[in-house]
Amino acid sequence: MKWQSVDTRKGTHCRVLEGGSGAPLVFFHSAGGLLAENPFLERLAQTHHVFAPEWPGYGESTGEERLEDMLDFALHGWDLIDALALRRPHVVGHSMGGMIAAEMACLAPRDLGKLVLAAPAGVWLDEHPIPDIFALLPFQLAELLFHDPQRGQALMTGGADLSDMEALKDFYLASQRRLAMAGKILFPIPNRRLSKRLYRLSAETLLVWGASDRLIVPAYAARWRALIPHARLETIDGAGHMLPYEQPEAFSKAVSAFLG
Amino acid sequence: MKFTWFNLMPWPYLPDEFREKHRSVWVDIPNTLYDPRKGHHVYHTYLDQLEYADALGFDGIGCNEHHQNGYGLMPSPNIIAATLTRRTSRAAICVIGNSIAGYNPPIRVAEEFAMLDVMSGGRLVAGFPVGTPMDTNFCYGQIPALTRDKYREAHDMIMKAWASEEPFAFDGKYNQLRWVNCWPKPIQKPHPPIYIPGGGSIETWDFCLDYDYNYSYLSFFGYLRGKSLLDGYWERVAKRGKDESPYRAAFAQIVCVADTDAQAEELYAEHCLYFFNRCLHVFPPFADPPGYRTMATVKYGALSQLTQARQKILENLTWKQLIDERFVIAGSPETVRQQLEECIKGLRIGHLFCLFHNGDMPDWKVRHSSRLFAEQVMPHLRDLWPEWKHDDRWWVHPMDERIRPEERQPGAEKKEREEWPR
Numbered sequence: 001m002k003w004q005s006v007d008t009r010k011g012t013h014c015r016v017l018e019g020g021s022g023a024p025l026v027f028f029h030s031a032g033g034l035l036a037e038n039p040f041l042e043r044l045a046q047t048h049h050v051f052a053p054e055w056p057g058y059g060e061s062t063g064e065e066r067l068e069d070m071l072d073f074a075l076h077g078w079d080l081i082d083a084l085a086l087r088r089p090h091v092v093g094h095s096m097g098g099m100i101a102a103e104m105a106c107l108a109p110r111d112l113g114k115l116v117l118a119a120p121a122g123v124w125l126d127e128h129p130i131p132d133i134f135a136l137l138p139f140q141l142a143e144l145l146f147h148d149p150q151r152g153q154a155l156m157t158g159g160a161d162l163s164d165m166e167a168l169k170d171f172y173l174a175s176q177r178r179l180a181m182a183g184k185i186l187f188p189i190p191n192r193r194l195s196k197r198l199y200r201l202s203a204e205t206l207l208v209w210g211a212s213d214r215l216i217v218p219a220y221a222a223r224w225r226a227l228i229p230h231a232r233l234e235t236i237d238g239a240g241h242m243l244p245y246e247q248p249e250a251f252s253k254a255v256s257a258f259l260g
Numbered sequence: 261m262k263f264t265w266f267n268l269m270p271w272p273y274l275p276d277e278f279r280e281k282h283r284s285v286w287v288d289i290p291n292t293l294y295d296p297r298k299g300h301h302v303y304h305t306y307l308d309q310l311e312y313a314d315a316l317g318f319d320g321i322g323c324n325e326h327h328q329n330g331y332g333l334m335p336s337p338n339i340i341a342a343t344l345t346r347r348t349s350r351a352a353i354c355v356i357g358n359s360i361a362g363y364n365p366p367i368r369v370a371e372e373f374a375m376l377d378v379m380s381g382g383r384l385v386a387g388f389p390v391g392t393p394m395d396t397n398f399c400y401g402q403i404p405a406l407t408r409d410k411y412r413e414a415h416d417m418i419m420k421a422w423a424s425e426e427p428f429a430f431d432g433k434y435n436q437l438r439w440v441n442c443w444p445k446p447i448q449k450p451h452p453p454i455y456i457p458g459g460g461s462i463e464t465w466d467f468c469l470d471y472d473y474n475y476s477y478l479s480f481f482g483y484l485r486g487k488s489l490l491d492g493y494w495e496r497v498a499k500r501g502k503d504e505s506p507y508r509a510a511f512a513q514i515v516c517v518a519d520t521d522a523q524a525e526e527l528y529a530e531h532c533l534y535f536f537n538r539c540l541h542v543f544p545p546f547a548d549p550p551g552y553r554t555m556a557t558v559k560y561g562a563l564s565q566l567t568q569a570r571q572k573i574l575e576n577l578t579w580k581q582l583i584d585e586r587f588v589i590a591g592s593p594e595t596v597r598q599q600l601e602e603c604i605k606g607l608r609i610g611h612l613f614c615l616f617h618n619g620d621m622p623d624w625k626v627r628h629s630s631r632l633f634a635e636q637v638m639p640h641l642r643d644l645w646p647e648w649k650h651d652d653r654w655w656v657h658p659m660d661e662r663i664r665p666e667e668r669q670p671g672a673e674k675k676e677r678e679e680w681p682r
Contacts, residue, residue, distance in 0.1 A: 068406065135287075135398065135545040176558055180405040180551025187549070188401040 001038075001045060005060070006053075008079035012063030016084065017052040020045025023113065024089035025259070026081060027052040028097030030242075031121075031133065031182035032145075033059060036158030040244040043252035048090070048259065053080050057181030064181050070192040073185055074103040078111070090259050091203075092116040094244055095216070096182055099194065105205075106197040115203040116255050117231075119216050119241050120224065124191040128219050134179065134187055138162075147212045147240040155245050198227045205231040206258040208251065210239030232258070261604065261644050262655060264320030264354050265313030265630065266512065266613040269306050269340075270331040272620035273298060274538045278330075284543035285330040286394045293330070302333065305623050307343055311666075312627060313616075314348040316634035319655075320385065322354035322613055324457075324478075326392070327399040331539035331619075338372045345379040349664040352656040353380050356457050356476060356613070357387020361407050362400040365435045366414035367442065370421040374446045381662030382447035385655075387455040387476070388415060390464070393552040394542065405551030408463070410434045422451045453654050455510065461557045465496045468508070474611065474654045476510035480540060482586035483603035486511060490607045506645050507610030507654040513603060514615045516590035517632040524590040527625055529579040532588050534619030536577050588618075593636035600637065604644055610654070 001019030008014065017034065019041070025048040027041060034054060044050050056076070057064035067076055077100055081089060090113040093101030098120025105115050124130070131144055139153075146152025162168045185192055205228050209221040221233055234254045239246040271294065275281070282289060310321045323340045326332030334340055337355045344353050353376065358369045369388075377384040390411045396402045402410060413432045417440065420428065427441035446452055454473040458464035468475040475493055479486050490509060497504060514532065518524035582588040589599045604612065614633070617626045643649070661681075 134404070134549045135543070137545060173555070173558060176548075176550040176553075177555060178550070183404050183549070183551050184406065187403045187551075188397070 001041060001050070006080065006083040008063075008076065008083050010063070010066055010076065010079055012056045012061065012066055012076065012079075014056065014061040014063075014080060014083075015054045015059055016080075017041065017054075018050065020048055020050045022048040023259070024049045024051065024086045026077075026084075026086065026089045026091050028077065028091070028093040028101050029054065029058070030095035030097055031179060031186060032156065032242075033178050035155055035245060037155070038245075040248035040252045043248060044092075044255060047256045051084055051086070051089070055181060058178050064177075067181070068184055070103060070185050070194075073100050074107055077101070077104045078108060081111075088113050090114045090116070092118065092255060093120060094118040095241065096121050096186060096190075098122070099185065099190070099192075102198065102201065103192075103194055105203050106194070106200040109200055109202040112203050114259055115201070115205045116208065116258065117205065117224070118208045118244060118251070119210060119213055119220075120207075121186060121190040121216060122192065122194040123220060123223055123227070124189055125219065125223060128217050130190060130216055131214075132188075133215070134183060144215045145241045147210065147238055147246055152240070152242060152246070155242070195227055201228055206255070207231050207233045208243065208254055209233065209235050210241060210243035210246065211235050211237045212239065213241045213243070215241040234258075261641050262319040262507075262611045263638055263641075264322045264352070264611065264613045265310065265316075265318040266322035266324075266354075266356075266615055267306050267310060267617050268324065268326075268331055268615065269302075269333040270535065270539050270617075270619055271333060272302065272534075274330055274534070274620075278538045279541050282541070284546060285539055285541045286326075287328050287398045287543070287546050289328065289330050299333070306333075306617070307340070307347075309617060309623065309626055309630075310340075310344055311347050313630060314344075314351040316630060317638070318351055318614075318634065320352035320354045321348065322356055322385075324356045324387070325359055325389070325395065327395045329394070331535070338376060341376050341384070342379065345376060345383075346665045348666055349381065349662060352383050352385050354385040354455070354613075355387055356385070356455055356478070357389050359389050359391025359396050359400070360414035360418065361391055361402050361411040362396050363414065365437055366417050367421055367437065367440055369414070370418040370442045371444070373418075373452065374422070374442060374444045377446035377448055377452050378444050380658070382452075382658040383656050384446070384448070384452045385455055386452040387457055388418075388473075389457040390461070392459075392547075393549050394546045397549050397552060398546055403551070404549040406434075407552060408554070412467075419451065422446060447659055448657050453656060455654075461553060462492070462496075463554060463557065465493050466500075469497065469500045469502055472502075472508075472653070474508060474510055476512070476611070476613070478512040478613070480512070480514065480536075480587065482588070483511065483513060483607055484586045487606055490609070494608055504608070505610065505648050505651050505653070506604075506608050507648060507651050509607065509609045510611035510613060511603070511607050511609045512613040512615060513600070514588045514618055515596060515600070515629070515633060516588060516616070516618070517593055517596050517629045517637060518590075519592060519632075521591040521595055524592070524595075525579055528588075528590055528618070528621065528629070529582075531619040531621035531625070532582055532590070533577060533579065536574060536582065536587070536619075539619060540574055593632055596633070597637050597640050600641055601644065604641065610645060610648065610651075
């Protein structure tokens with residue numbers, strides 16, 4: 001896969017990881033951004049033409065000051081699809097990306113192919129409060145996000161040596177920039193009333209959840225199924241919230257099979 | 261030189277093992293640690309102290325706003341200030357301040373500050389902090405990356421509300437009001453002196469200089485560590501071509517006075533250590549949510565919050581360290597005078613917020629320290645800025661014919677028929 005960049009009509013500049021051939025598939029990443037290695041995208045690219053844009057504020061994408069609220073984010077998703085000149089792509093969103101993808105599908109239900117929501121954010125259950133990702137010590141993050149936190153930690157840092165002050169500083173700055181952006185739709189409670197709009201969602205939908213998700217626990221999968229009655233649910237074992245990264249094989253298989 | 265007697269109002273009953281048992285004094289501190297019946301006595305003791313400071317001749321008496329915080333019992337500083345308007349008539353009442361990004365709508369602050377200015381006869385110093393991330397983001401739910409934008413908008417609304425003589429419509433991004441019409445309005449014209457308490461955000465310097473507001477650096481870590489930040493501020497002042505009046509800047513400093521240096525340790529050490537060890541025990545992620553500081557400031561201040569070193573400072577603090585590093589200025593009147601002179605001149609500040617009540621310090625020690633300061637230290641530090649003696653741009657301008665409410669007996673009959681002023 002290779003990087004390219006596009007400018008949206010709104011004026012954001014976005015880097016997009018692109019590869020493969022077949023029906024177009026857009027992947028929207030989570031609050032943590034794309035990681036150094038994204039093997040599930042490589043696998044999806046074997047059957048689809050994959051586009052994985054970085055949100056403004058992530059990596060080399062800029063223009064974050066132009067996006068302030070949920071509507072801005074969702075319209076930005078459509079602006080990107082326009083800028084990439086894609087017609088009715090399948091949309092796959094993970095966590096925060098799933099929240100935005102679902103919002104996009106409510107706004108323009110006839111403009112996408114199928115929809116995959118991997119452990120999407122955007123819904124809140126009082127009986128299962130989602131941990132506050134904006135108030136975590138660095139080592140606590142991997143414990144929440146991964147079935148296997150030790151492996152997860154290595155995946156997140158991409159092998160950077162964080163005992164090195166400079167590397168730590170770079171990592172911290174990039175992470176602050178990403179989460180500052182994510183906070184606009186996730187802080188202090190990751191719920192921007194998407195559930196009252198989900199009745200509009202008509203795309204064929206697959207929900208995928210990691211069986212050991214400790215951030216957005218599987219009880220949320222049941223809630224999403226109730227909100228989108230036509231959705232199917234697949235649960236992946238040995239995976240936490242970062243299921244595309246922890247079980248790339250099982251994840252991409254489930255997605256490819258659904259998209260056909 | 262102006263001296264303000266400031267009380268953070270800490271909860272004095274945090275248990276010995278607080279640090280070990282709880283992760284934070286702020287945001288998620290268990291409220292079972294608060295006992296409202298004891299709280300009744302605590303509030304009245306603290307209010308008595310502020311009134312005592314007025315009697316001792318301090319220029320100002322100060323309070324501030326914190327939420328869900330074991331060292332700050334003033335979620336609403338305006339309530340505290342309102343009581344002070346009824347029991348004092350001389351000192352400036354410094355509310356440093358209202359975290360305006362969290363008020364909905366912000367006109368509420370324009371109104372309440374106007375009430376305080378009117379009730380006090382024009383003695384209000386109005387502080388507009390962005391608010392700590394603990395308060396503004398984690399307790400009051402404001403989105404970190406949008407907090408500064410919202411703060412600016414709130415500021416614009418308040419200042420316009422004070423300045424305008426006619427109702428106006430305010431079409432903000434965060435606040436829309438069709439009829440803004442501040443009633444009552446403040447006595448002080450064009451508005452009460454504005455103080456902007458800041459940590460280390462470099463954008464705050466320019467904001468203060470754009471409007472000629474006072475910049476107040478409220479640190480608990482003393483003037484040696486505060487120096488580099490204030491040097492940065494003064495560089496900015498020079499670069500912007502503003503005059504270098506020391507009254508543009510204020511600094512907060514913990515001060516403890518006793519008859520001798522040894523006595524200062526004996527009297528105050530345990531209480532200062534209570535403050536540093538328990539009251540400043542904050543879960544680090546609460547202090548730096550992504551987006552609260554701008555990227556420019558994060559880069560400038562680098563990893564201050566993240567480094568283990570900073571956390572370590574607080575772990576095994578001793579009195580000697582507190583003194584050596586000047587987190588605390590303590591000792592005989594002469595020691596305190598010398599060190600404060602160094603502090604005031606070194607930082608080039610015209611206003612000092614003195615913290616005399618620290619941690620769980622009992623009332624009599626607070627009063628002892630404050631009185632020694634007022635009698636034996638303050639008079640010697642009054643004239644450190646002779647060339648700026650007449651610069652009153654950052655101080656209150658009370659009305660002359662003001663009522664002295666502290667001289668009125670509550671509920672007393674009045675002997676003569678009083679008429680409204682004509």
